[in-house]
Amino acid sequence: ATPTSIMVGTGKAAENGILFKGGEHLERTHQLEAIVLDKTGTITKGKPEVTNFTGDEKALQLLASAEKGSEHPLAEAIVAYATEQDIDLVEVDDFNAIPGHGIEATISDNTILVGNRKLMQNHQIEVGGAEQEMIDYEVEGKTAMLIAVNGEYRGIVAVADTIKETAPQAIRELKKEGLEVIMLTGDNERTAQAIAKQVGIDQVIAQVLPEEKADKVKEIQLQGKKVAMVGDGVNDAPALAIADIGIAIGTGTEVAIEAADVTILGGELLLIPKAIKISHATIKNIR
Ligand code: ADP
Ligand code: MG
Numbered sequence: 001a002t003p004t005s006i007m008v009g010t011g012k013a014a015e016n017g018i019l020f021k022g023g024e025h026l027e028r029t030h031q032l033e034a035i036v037l038d039k040t041g042t043i044t045k046g047k048p049e050v051t052n053f054t055g056d057e058k059a060l061q062l063l064a065s066a067e068k069g070s071e072h073p074l075a076e077a078i079v080a081y082a083t084e085q086d087i088d089l090v091e092v093d094d095f096n097a098i099p100g101h102g103i104e105a106t107i108s109d110n111t112i113l114v115g116n117r118k119l120m121q122n123h124q125i126e127v128g129g130a131e132q133e134m135i136d137y138e139v140e141g142k143t144a145m146l147i148a149v150n151g152e153y154r155g156i157v158a159v160a161d162t163i164k165e166t167a168p169q170a171i172r173e174l175k176k177e178g179l180e181v182i183m184l185t186g187d188n189e190r191t192a193q194a195i196a197k198q199v200g201i202d203q204v205i206a207q208v209l210p211e212e213k214a215d216k217v218k219e220i221q222l223q224g225k226k227v228a229m230v231g232d233g234v235n236d237a238p239a240l241a242i243a244d245i246g247i248a249i250g251t252g253t254e255v256a257i258e259a260a261d262v263t264i265l266g267g268e269l270l271l272i273p274k275a276i277k278i279s280h281a282t283i284k285n286i287r
Helices: 004-013 023-029 039-043 057-065 074-085 117-122 128-137 165-176 189-199 210-222 234-242 254-259 271-286
Strands: 018-020 034-038 049-054 094-098 101-106 111-114 143-148 153-158 180-182 203-205 227-231 245-251 263-264
Touching: 004 018, 004 023, 004 271, 018 023, 018 271, 023 245, 023 271, 034 210, 034 234, 039 180, 049 074, 049 128, 049 180, 057 074, 057 101, 057 111, 057 143, 057 153, 074 153, 074 210, 094 234, 111 117, 111 180, 117 143, 128 189, 143 189, 153 165, 165 180, 165 189, 165 271, 180 189, 180 210, 189 203, 189 245, 210 227, 210 234, 227 234, 234 254, 245 254
Parallel strands: 034 180, 034 227, 180 203, 227 245, 245 263
Antiparallel strands: 018 263, 049 153, 094 101, 101 111, 111 143, 143 153
């Protein structure tokens, strides 16, 4: 590989909105065999909206007030929904984010829990008939969260995030380039499968805790594959760093961009197969 041809390659990539941090990353992109993509904010737009709420007004008030303390996109969706419904948010006395599970808050004398099944199980909360309703939302690709107040189940809130329009085409092109495509998410299996189906991904790793994302990438490497990781969140940073090529979504967090080897501007997924094509063309020219 001559330094000049590599420079021409990274220059061409940059013109297209693909920012390589160095020429060696372009050479490694050429060798990729598998690609792992985060779901929220990478495959989806990362702008979820509440589509369903089951519960009374008091539960909604406590729910939204508690979520006000969270920076999670799911929380933003819930707060926006309550605001639209003219719900007055109340002061939170204590707040705790439980990564991969949900949140816990204290509001005057009430303890509020919002999150997934695991969170409810860990607090021994009986959700009874909520299970079927959860499943109904999840098969549609929605993320359903359970709400409990003072140890009792009080409702469900479901949120939908839409896929990026060009995601199916990007996945198709990645497969055409011979890459194995895998989705990685903290969300539940059913929701993940529904989104994966919409974009044409058949391998899904779901319910992965934030701190486990890097381990999953490592497992693929241990199978002897050169793997890229694509992500936008703070949660994705360790996985982006450990991957053979870390690809950050330009619209994502600073932490992800710093951990990655490449950044794609505007979060346009079509730039990923484009980067791979440029890497192939560059390396071919060298030979
Ligand atoms: P993702 O990979 O989609 O970003 P996370 O690991 O952040 O997922 O979260 C996994 C799951 O934990 C969510 O699908 C949701 O059920 C629950 N969760 C996380 N944050 C919150 C929150 N602020 N409120 C309610 N539930 C949450
Ligand atoms: Mg994400």
